[in-house]
Amino acid sequence: MNPTLAPAASASLIRREVAGLPSYDPGADTDEVAALSGAGRVIKLSNSEIPYGPSPAVAEAVRLGTAAGFARYPDPTGKRLTEAIGNHLDVPADRIVLGNGSENILELLCRAVLDPGDLVVTQAPGFSLHEIFPRVMGARVEKVPVTAEFGFDADAWRRALAAGPKLVFLANPCNPTGAILNSAELARVVDGTPESALLVLDEAYGEFARPDQSYPDGLEALRGLDRPWIVLRTFSKAYGLAGLRVGYGIASDNALVRALDRVRTPYNVNRPAQDAAMAALGDHAHLADTVSRTRLEIARVAGRLRAAGLRVVPSSTNFLFIDTGRPSDRIARELHRAGIIVKAWREPGYETYIRASLSTPEDNDVFVRCLTETCAKDEL
Numbered sequence: 140m141n142p143t144l145a146p147a148a149s150a151s152l153i154r155r156e157v158a159g160l161p162s163y164d165p166g167a168d169t170d171e172v173a174a175l176s177g178a179g180r181v182i183k184l185s186n187s188e189i190p191y192g193p194s195p196a197v198a199e200a201v202r203l204g205t206a207a208g209f210a211r212y213p214d215p216t217g218k219r220l221t222e223a224i225g226n227h228l229d230v231p232a233d234r235i236v237l238g239n240g241s242e243n244i245l246e247l248l249c250r251a252v253l254d255p256g257d258l259v260v261t262q263a264p265g266f267s268l269h270e271i272f273p274r275v276m277g278a279r280v281e282k283v284p285v286t287a288e289f290g291f292d293a294d295a296w297r298r299a300l301a302a303g304p305k306l307v308f309l310a311n312p313c314n315p316t317g318a319i320l321n322s323a324e325l326a327r328v329v330d331g332t333p334e335s336a337l338l339v340l341d342e343a344y345g346e347f348a349r350p351d352q353s354y355p356d357g358l359e360a361l362r363g364l365d366r367p368w369i370v371l372r373t374f375s376k377a378y379g380l381a382g383l384r385v386g387y388g389i390a391s392d393n394a395l396v397r398a399l400d401r402v403r404t405p406y407n408v409n410r411p412a413q414d415a416a417m418a419a420l421g422d423h424a425h426l427a428d429t430v431s432r433t434r435l436e437i438a439r440v441a442g443r444l445r446a447a448g449l450r451v452v453p454s455s456t457n458f459l460f461i462d463t464g465r466p467s468d469r470i471a472r473e474l475h476r477a478g479i480i481v482k483a484w485r486e487p488g489y490e491t492y493i494r495a496s497l498s499t500p501e502d503n504d505v506f507v508r509c510l511t512e513t514c515a516k517d518e519l
């Protein structure tokens with residue numbers, strides 16, 4: 140085979156929208172950072188995972204599921220899990236959709252709803268898949284900036300929503316800032332979103348924020364509304380199941396769920412993931428413990444970084460958005476040498492910011508020390 144011919148030929152097949160797409164940035168590779176740093180153990184703070192692991196009930200559920208046979212396809216409707224989620228939230232199971240992570244549902248929504256040229260409104264800085272998946276469909280994406288204090292810009296949202304989007308992606312809490320919208324702010328987005336548009340409320344980090352008095356439960360805010368909406372949640376974050384890939388959506392109506400069923404791969408949530416999610420959902424004590432430990436630790440780490448002179452956005456999640464005052468790529472590279480992986484932020488206006496999630500208190504102390512030392516270096 141001629142190694143130069145194959146890529147050139149395939150390049151001409153790729154749709155224009157896809158060829159121009161930014162790649163999703165999953166953060167630096169753990170093995171590469173381990174090799175670079177010579178550290179026996181890498182401290183990975185780049186993917187907003189939790190350090191505590193899932194409920195102990197998960198391992199047992201997956202083991203029992205294994206006995207039932209990996210040779211069988213999983214239930215394509217995820218019946219047991221949608222019923223359990225429906226009972227838990229007091230929503231009919233036929234309004235619950237499952238995804239291979241909640242990112243899968245973001246993708247399905249774009250596939251089901253968007254035509255080329257449609258407008259999608261989301262926020263900046265934001266979660267890159269809120270932009271990438273619409274662009275795959277040839278949609279235009281308008282990103283509404285946060286205020287200088289990382290708050291909700293009501294006027295900017297009103298203007299963007301008045302332009303007639305077909306889809307609105309709102310993350311509450313926001314990734315990467317960790318900030319939350321309060322009930323009044325959420326209501327302004329809901330009221331401003333045309334009834335002909337689908338409002339997608341992405342609550343991937345909602346469990347961490349729920350104890351905040353000012354954090355609105357999106358499902359309660361939307362449940363009675365006679366308009367298209369969907370609330371997305373995930374087992375990846377507070378439930379500690381990122382590796383198994385299972386998220387869910389609660390939709391305004393069953394027609395939306397059926398549309399997503401038509402565009403998804405039929406067995407999108409595998410058998411161990413369904414079993415694990417059932418077990419995790421049932422362990423309320425483990426979730427409560429994870430959330431309270433996370434909230435204490437995020438306050439401690441943010442306090443230490445602020446005491447060292449860094450600007451840190453108040454966070455209701457398990458990660459911090461930190462202004463290093465230096466190009467974040469360089470800071471991230473220095474931290475790699477110390478065996479620490481953070482996400483260097485690259486959106487325009489935020490190139491001095493990193494996003495770092497929590498690990499154990501000991502790891503977090505290493506991170507605080509290395510980051511403050513790195514930021515103090517003149518040559519960076």
Ligand SMILES: Cc1ncc(COP(=O)(O)O)c(C=O)c1O
Pocket residue numbers: 186187239240241242243266310313314341343372373374375381384385386
């Ligand atoms: C805002 C937001 N939504 C959705 C996701 C997707 O998470 P998952 O596919 O693991 O459920 C993430 C992951 O980081 C996220 O930050």
